[in-house]
Amino acid sequence: MSETSWRARVDAFWAEFDDSDAEGCLNRMRALVDERPAGDPEALAEWGGVHDSLGLEEEAVGPYRAALAAGLPPEHAHQVTIQLASTLRNLGRTSEALELLDGLDAPELGDAPAFFRALVLHSAGRSAEALQTALTVLAEHLPRYQRSARAYAAELA
């Protein structure tokens, strides 16, 4: 079974993903994970992802963390980090989520890390910092007023 065909079938899985049939989704993903060797980071990331997408967030955390520990390629690791941080936020584990996002340097994801950082800060009850984070990145997209927008954002927290 070649690498591309496994990835292609995983992509196909997600294309037809239907969360109304949780057991079916889990079974199909289980079969895909079974094709890979134990400890395979890509398989772990997908195994975490299917739990996450089915609302089984508690059970997504372990596989996500195991995938990161097993060594994913950088860009995939960045995505899993964001997903894990978001999952942890939903579980109310905001300090763990912040710790992950603090260590994340993922220019290819644009403002996504800042977006999730703002969400996590808000959930942690640090709303001023959340607003500051959000407005700081938003300031860069304004056609004018950028300088004062940055300054106002900086004053928030």
Add this chain to the structure above:
Amino acid sequence: MSTDQASARRAVAAVWRIESARIVATLTRYTRDFALAEDLAQEALAEALAGWPVHGVPANPGAWLVAVGKRRAIDGWRRDAARDEKYAELAREREIDETDASGGTPWDPDAIDDDVLRLVFIACHPVLSREASVALTLRTVGGLTTDEIARAFLVPVATVQQRIVRAKKTLAAAAVPFEVPPRDEYPARLSAVLSVLYLIFNEGYAAASGPEWMRADLAREALRLARVLAELVPREPEVHGLAALMEFLVARFPARVDREGHPILLADQDRSRWDRALIARGRAALARGDALGRGRGPYGLQAAIAECHDAAATVDDTDWARIVLLYEALGRVAPSPVVELNRAVAVSMAEGPATALRLVDELVATGELAGYGLLPSVRGELLARLGRADEARAEFTRAIAQTANERERAVLESKLRGLAGSGA
């Protein structure tokens, strides 16, 4: 004949409860695959349920179950042989072991204990969610059936089955090894095991809902597992601390509910009904932990607090000053606003309600316990004792609004009615 069959079935259940951990552990070592071993053990159990009522109970039932599990493993490998020559070789290699196992000495007792410990660490591995660990620990280490676990946690059987299947897949995908964790991971991994056992215990102890007897059984099961763990890792003080804590709390079970199943508060319990043997076991466990000379952790300190209650013949005889000190120590090793609230309650008994109210008001000011039902109920109690009935009434009313537990609500309502100057 049918009574023989019934007794054979009971024998299967009894053997399974006692031996399941060893059987799964032995098969895991044999196959080097926990998920497969769990399946094989369940198949062996099914074969026992079918065979023992007809052919009788074998002389060494545990060894019989292991031998059947191994035979099924070999059958499986043979089926796969065309696909995978490596497994076929493994099967031939191990068939020799199997003849030893079914014939003479089934298990090496020392190796078995290590295997069971490895099993505990696998079931409580951090890659699993807490819920999954609880289900897996009860099934593989505790020997409970999926039905029993579902009943204890008030969830459908299918939910427990799915949880276990997914957990096994997660362990396999993460290539979790069948081993005692290395030294640098050991403290964190052991504390994960202890928190799973404590979670099981609390699910039974807190008895927020559901039939009382099943919940008490669950707490007793957690106690049994904690005792087993204390034998497996005798040099870990917190394991003894956790076992001691459970002994002290289970000791009060006979006095905890009245005939109608309503809870009786600690202060109102008939202490002559407490189980002295369990209290003695608790003391022995605490002493074993202390003898290691590494101080008490959070479980050991909570056990010591429970011991103070269990040692007192009446509420007034309770050594509240000592309990205050123990809560202070607990607050240092495991800081938490709930511990602070408990300390305040102990202070109210040792020094009176005025000092305690000051501590509680400091807690209220931090906002950390907002929405925690016990906070207004404790504050109400202190205000009532200080004769500030109107303020107490407001707190009890708030506490009633926050509790989801019917019985707790009834207790609060009776306190509300008991307040001086309460109209109608």
